[in-house]
Amino acid sequence: MPPTSTTAAEAPPEAVTPLLRGIGVLCRLTEAGGRMPVGEVERATGLARSTVDRITGTLARMGYVRLEGRDVLLAPPLLELGNAYLASVRLPDLLGGRADALADALDESVSLAVPDGDGIRFVHQATRRRAMSVSFRIGDLLPAERSAPGALFASEWDASAWEGWRARRSADPQGRSFPAAPSRTAGAVDFEERAAEAGACGWALDDQLVEPGLVALAVPVRGADGSITCALSAVSHTSRHDAASLRDALLPRLRTAAAAMEGELREAPGATPAEPTGLAAWTGASKQELGREFVESLARGLTVLTAFGEGRAALPLTAVAEATGLARATARRALITLEHLGCVAVDGREFRLTPRVLSLGFAPLSRTTLTRIAQPHLADLAERVRESTSLAVLVGGEVQYTGRVETSRIMNVHITIGTRFPAYATSMGRVLLADLPAEERAARLDASEPRALTPYTVTGRAELDALLDRVGRDGYALVDEELEEGLRSIAMPVRDRAGRVVAAVNVALHASRRSAEECVREVLPELATAIACIEADLHVTERFARVPAH
Numbered sequence: 001m002p003p004t005s006t007t008a009a010e011a012p013p014e015a016v017t018p019l020l021r022g023i024g025v026l027c028r029l030t031e032a033g034g035r036m037p038v039g040e041v042e043r044a045t046g047l048a049r050s051t052v053d054r055i056t057g058t059l060a061r062m063g064y065v066r067l068e069g070r071d072v073l074l075a076p077p078l079l080e081l082g083n084a085y086l087a088s089v090r091l092p093d094l095l096g097g098r099a100d101a102l103a104d105a106l107d108e109s110v111s112l113a114v115p116d117g118d119g120i121r122f123v124h125q126a127t128r129r130r131a132m133s134v135s136f137r138i139g140d141l142l143p144a145e146r147s148a149p150g151a152l153f154a155s156e157w158d159a160s161a162w163e164g165w166r167a168r169r170s171a172d173p174q175g176r177s178f179p180a181a182p183s184r185t186a187g188a189v190d191f192e193e194r195a196a197e198a199g200a201c202g203w204a205l206d207d208q209l210v211e212p213g214l215v216a217l218a219v220p221v222r223g224a225d226g227s228i229t230c231a232l233s234a235v236s237h238t239s240r241h242d243a244a245s246l247r248d249a250l251l252p253r254l255r256t257a258a259a260a261m262e263g264e265l266r267e268a269p270g271a272t273p274a275e276p277t278g279l280a281a282w283t284g285a286s287k288q289e290l291g292r293e294f295v296e297s298l299a300r301g302l303t304v305l306t307a308f309g310e311g312r313a314a315l316p317l318t319a320v321a322e323a324t325g326l327a328r329a330t331a332r333r334a335l336i337t338l339e340h341l342g343c344v345a346v347d348g349r350e351f352r353l354t355p356r357v358l359s360l361g362f363a364p365l366s367r368t369t370l371t372r373i374a375q376p377h378l379a380d381l382a383e384r385v386r387e388s389t390s391l392a393v394l395v396g397g398e399v400q401y402t403g404r405v406e407t408s409r410i411m412n413v414h415i416t417i418g419t420r421f422p423a424y425a426t427s428m429g430r431v432l433l434a435d436l437p438a439e440e441r442a443a444r445l446d447a448s449e450p451r452a453l454t455p456y457t458v459t460g461r462a463e464l465d466a467l468l469d470r471v472g473r474d475g476y477a478l479v480d481e482e483l484e485e486g487l488r489s490i491a492m493p494v495r496d497r498a499g500r501v502v503a504a505v506n507v508a509l510h511a512s513r514r515s516a517e518e519c520v521r522e523v524l525p526e527l528a529t530a531i532a533c534i535e536a537d538l539h540v541t542e543r544f545a546r547v548p549a550h
Contacts, residue, residue: 015337019301021047022055023341026078026360029065031179034074034364041072058295062302064361066376074361076373076537081305082139082362083543085353088313089114091230092124092544094268095221095261099232100126102257106250109235111136113218115153115228116355117342118144118165119178123230123355124544136235138545139362140180145169145191148206148218149231154191155199156228162192180363181210203251207243215243219254221261229265232258273311300326301334305343305357314350366545370503371403373537373547374494378405378505381530385523387509389530390415391494393502393549394432397448399423402503402550415508421483424450424464425457427491428504430477434468435493435501441468457482476524478516486511490519492531496547497539503549505531 011020028044029036036044042052056072059065063077086092091112103110103126112124119141136142144150144165157165174183198204206216218233234250241249307315307323315323321331335351338344342356371391378389382405391403398420406414423429424445433441450459458464471477476492483489491506507523514522541547 011340012336014333015340016297016301016333018055018295018298019334019337020341021045021051022059022295022298022302023343023360025052025055025059026064026074029072029074030359030361030364034361036072037070038072039070054293054295055298057293058298061294062299064302068376074365076365076368076541078361079365079540079543079545081302081360082358082366083540084306084309085355085357086123086544087310088308088353089123090268090271090310090313093310094264095230095232096124096126098257098261098264099124102126102232102234102253103128106234106253108240108250111233111235112221113147113149113231113233114355115144115149116141118154118161118168120144120147120149120153120231121355121358123358136180137363138366139358141178141359142181142210143175143178145188146175146181146184146206146209148204148216148233151191151194151198151204152218152220152228152231154195157195184209203247203254205243205247208238213238215241215246217243217246217250217254219251219258221258221265223262223265232261271311271313273309300324300330301337304331304334304338305353308353314347314352316349317351320351365541368541368545369548369550370494370538371550373541374403374503374505374534375405377530377533377537378403380533381405381505381507381526382407384526385507387507387513387523388415390428390506390508392426392428392432392504392506394423394429394444395420397423397444397446399426399429399432399504422448422450422453424448424459425453425479425483426506427477427479427489427508428506430468430471430479431491431493431504432501434472434477441465453483454481454485456480456485476527478519480516481511488514488516488519490523490527492524492527494531494534494538497542502538505534 024045025041028041038052038056041056042049045052056065056067060067063075066073066075091114095112099110099112107128109128110126111122113120113122121141122136122138125136125138142150144154169188173185175181176183194204203217203219206214208214214235215238216233216235218231220228221230221232223229232254234246234254236246303324303326304320307320312323317328317332317335320335321328324331335344339346343354345352345354374391378391382389386407388404388406390401392399392401401415401417401419404415404417421429423433433444436444445461445464450464452459458467476490478490480488487508488511489506489508491504493501494503494505496502505527507527538547
């Protein structure tokens with residue numbers, strides 16, 4: 001946690017110690033980029049090795065981390081905690097589309113940020129892909145004095161907030177507690193003056209305060225009460241703009257976009273409450289199964305965060321207890337702990353999530369690819385079926401391999417990442433083609449000019465169309481020695497949150513090891529299990545972040 005948060009030593013008597021420790025482990029992993037050796041976790045947290053093992057074991061049971069050898073890795077299901085915050089505030093859902101359109105119009109990266117203590121945290125990113133690109137990750141935290149949004153937010157600070165900022169600056173002048181930003185002393189000397197100017201003129205500039213070469217312009221987006229709800233900013237590089245030219249070129253368009261966003265906030269209908277993902281019964285069962293090695297109070301405390309979400313932005317204690325299935329006393333102690341850590345704010349008798357929830361792994365996990373998401377599940381599948389597994393996407397009339405796990409057999413299927421094969425003659429190609437509209441499918445088949453690769457290759461258009469229609473109905477494709485004699489493979493599609501097929505996974509083997517019937521009977525169920533795991537991780541990741549194929 002940044003230095004604006006309180007420390008574990010100051011925790012109130014009702015605080016849940018295992019929850020404090022578990023969140024501390026997640027924060028250290030986040031700061032390290034999502035991966036640390038267990039021994040390093042022990043050193044970074046100051047916890048005993050046995051305690052670290054119990055905490056990481058519990059987090060692994062919840063799916064929030066993976067244990068690979070001696071390393072602990074953050075895992076995509078952890079994103080459900082940050083998703084709960086983002087869904088509850090609704091800013092990405094309401095304003096993200098306009099931010100994306102503005103980025104397209106300006107051809108610059110555009111961000112939405114909210115205040116988090118004396119820092120600013122990004123909640124939406126629309127980035128430009130170019131050799132010299134400028135972007136942050138959703139969840140990244142920057143010091144207020146070194147960012148354009150920070151000056152806007154600071155214009156509304158009271159005396160207590162300024163006192164807290166000065167104390168943090170005195171304790172951490174280099175800003176080392178903000179790992180997303182390079183350590184520098186820049187921005188502090190005239191920050192109070194810049195904040196006053198930002199409040200007076202309604203915009204703020206970052207002239208290479210975060211990093212040399214980076215310039216940014218921000219304007220406020222105000223809520224119905226007139227206070228700043230979030231900041232809209234455009235980020236560029238000095239190779240394209242200096243600070244003055246960025247302001248001159250973009251300020252009118254940012255102000256127009258911000259005004260439209262304020263209209264969206266005013267006119268937004270109330271959100272329909274989504275079903276919470278209460279895990280109380282599951283945590284109890286896990287405790288019974290694993291005994292002392294499962295830290296039930298940690299799991300229950302994290303479950304409290306999932307009580308919030310779309311249509312559930314502010315909840316009283318009773319609603320939190322009902323949503324999670326926890327006793328009121330248990331939910332209350334968890335909320336006290338989360339408030340102490342800065343993850344929950346109290347307004348009267350209601351509780352709200354704060355942007356600090358995004359410090360629990362969101363930044364490193366949100367900047368990922370489908371290949372990275374799929375890789376551990378490909379490895380698990382390969383181990384279960386003892387055959388090579390692959391992930392591929394459709395490129396024109398070909399499949400391109402983007403992920404792969406090979407088994408250690410003397411006779412194996414050797415394919416490298418980036419390899420392409422004709423889609424019509426492969427199992428992954430067929431499940432990808434089967435999802436396309438008829439006209440697009442026909443165009444891709446025409447582009448590949450089907451020809452016989454073995455005596456068994458299907459090349460006739462009518463027969464291929466019939467095969468692809470059947471694949472669409474069955475949900476899988478089995479290709480038997482059509483790409484290469486002796487090679488048999490079976491594949492299923494990977495679907496995104498909208499149900500679109502975005503990739504395919506296959507198991508490939510020598511025809512002598514399993515018959516076609518055995519592939520369907522033995523391999524297909526294991527393949528379906530792996531696909532379900534990949535899709536679950538993909539869907540939670542892409543709720544608020546873009547997930548490129550590779």
